[in-house]
Amino acid sequence: MAQLFPRSADMWFRVVLFLLFGGLIALFAACVVLQRSDYRTDEGWTVDQPVPFSHEHHAGVLRIDCRYCHDNVETSAVAGLPPTHTCMSCHSQLWTGAEMLAPVRQSLAQGEPLRWNRVIELPDYVFFHHGVHVNAGVGCVECHGQVDRMPLMYKAKPLTMSGCLDCHQDPAPRLRPREAVTDMNWQYEGDRRALGEALMRKYHVRAGNLTHCYTCHR
Amino acid sequence: MTTDRLSATALGHAALKATSKCSRTLRFLGIFRLACPSLATRSAGRWFGVFLPVCVLTLVAGCDQMARQPRADAQEASRFFPDGKVNQAPPVGTVARGELARDAVLAERPPLTAALLERGEERYRINCVPCHGLAGDGLGTVVQRGFPRPPDFAEPRLVQAPDRHFLKVIEHGYGVMYSYAARVKPADRWAIVAHIRSLQLARTADVKALPEEDRRALEARP
Structure with a gap:
């Protein structure tokens, strides 16, 4: 009786099997890589805004404190986008004819808020409180990066749960005195950990509670 | 792009x-x-x-979208309210809880303490420095970019001005200065006034009035 399968059948069988399993593994790996890539986390991608606001100019060159505009950050869950009134505190006098700022003037005249597009949006099941972090001595730069060097705003870190946990498991080396929270270039010569531990006592940060699920999820 | x-x-x-x-x-x-x-x-x-x-x-x-729940988050758009905003202005003629107590602080000057001065300096650096400058001379970074120069706090007129004048200017604005009532809480306005007073003192006091040690430290500076 003639052979039912050609000599190469075994080889093809193995190749197909290999491709099937290899392909599945590759697909899984691709999903994992994609999920962690900046394509998915939006890290480093600028977002189109109605006005191309430059943090580099305002916070960097003019050295305006973050809290001039984000005035809720110490007391509220959200840092707060400033009302148009705040922009116009200066721009009623400066760049009054600039095309770029037309939406700002229009917003004030019509009482319609500017519709900024979110750069960082945490999932709704995460309850992040800006005030708590700022008052515990977490610098803006820890999560937002060097905002004073960003001509257009982008997400500086992936801000995934593992990033939150890194700090919640060991906050000490990432804390700074409250006075330095908005300082983008704050440096400390001494032992950051020792300072952080002292600050934790001072600001009543209890390390044990920080990794409980209900600290962030409710 | x-x-x-x-x-x-x-x-x-x-x-x-x-x-x-x-x-x-x-x-x-x-x-x-x-x-x-x-x-x-x-x-x-x-x-x-x-x-x-x-x-x-x-x-x-x-399909359950746990990450994007149909709820109203601060400062987001709303389909429920006719003006399309989640954050609603309080109805006309209402008083927010605690607002009267907050405003009552303005009636009387708080005792001058180190904590008040410290708070005042911090709030001054946040809200006033862009125009009035760190020294209160009206040469902030924004003024250097063309904003009309505000008066120097060390001017005799302002040294003699009552505290109430500064409180009023913070609350209602003055000339080209906008109101800061929404940004600076009443208690912080007193703190800022205290800091303005300390700036005035620092810029008008006689060097001889300083304690010996401080004077030497000052003169040692280039």
């Missing part, structure tokens, strides 16, 4: 959502088969009869 990127991101998100749902279903299939092997092998018709609805249910469960 960015719009293209955005739409590409949206497409990517959709594709990823689809794949994550698939993997969920696959995982579920595995668990299902492990749990009831007999069901899986007996007859294909029955297998599909049970499995298909479960599969569909799993997919539907995957």
Whole structure:
């Protein structure tokens, strides 16, 4: 009786099997890589805004404190986008004819808020409180990066749960005195950990509670 | 360019959502088969009869958007309120809880303490420095970029001005200066006034009035 399968059948069988399993593994790996890539986390991608606001100019060159505009950050869950009134505190006098700022003037005249597009949006099941972090001595730069060097705003870190946990498991080396929270270039010569531990006592940060699920999820 | 990127991101998100749902279903299939092997092998018709609805249910469960819940978040757009904003202005003629107590602070000057001065300096650096400058001379960074120069706090007129004048200017603005009532709490306005007073003293006091040690430290500076 003639052979039912050609000599190469075994080889093809193995190749197909290999491709099937290899392909599945590759697909899984691709999903994992994609999920962690900046394509998915939006890290480093600028977002189109109605006005191309430059943090580099305002916070960097003019050295305006973050809290001039984000005035809720110490007391509220959200840092707060400033009302148009705040922009116009200066721009009623400066760049009054600039095309770029037309939406700002229009917003004030019509009482319609500017519709900024979110750069960082945490999932709704995460309850992040800006005030708590700022008052515990977490610098803006820890999560937002060097905002004073960003001509257009982008997400500086992936801000995934593992990033939150890194700090919640060991906050000490990432804390700074409250006075330095908005300082983008704050440096400390001494032992950051020792300072952080002292600050934790001072600001009543209890390390044990920080990794409980209900600290962030409710 | 960015719009293209955005739409590409949206497409990517959709594709990823689809794949994550698939993997969920696959995982579920595995668990299902492990749990009831007999069901899986007996007859294909029955297998599909049970499995298909479960599969569909799993997919539907995957549609639950826990990350984007239909709730009102601060400063976001609202489809519920006619003006389209989540943050609503309080109705005309109402007084917010605690507002009277907050404003009552303005009536009387708080005792001058180191804590008040410290708070005042911090708030001054946040809200006033861009125009009035660190020294209160009216040469802030924004003034250097063309904003009309505010008066020097060390002017005799302002040294002699009552505290109430500064409180009023912070609250209502003055000339080209906008109101800071929404940005500076009443208690902080007193703190800022205290800091302005200390700036005035620092810029008008006689060097000889300083204690010996401080004077030497000052003169040692270039």
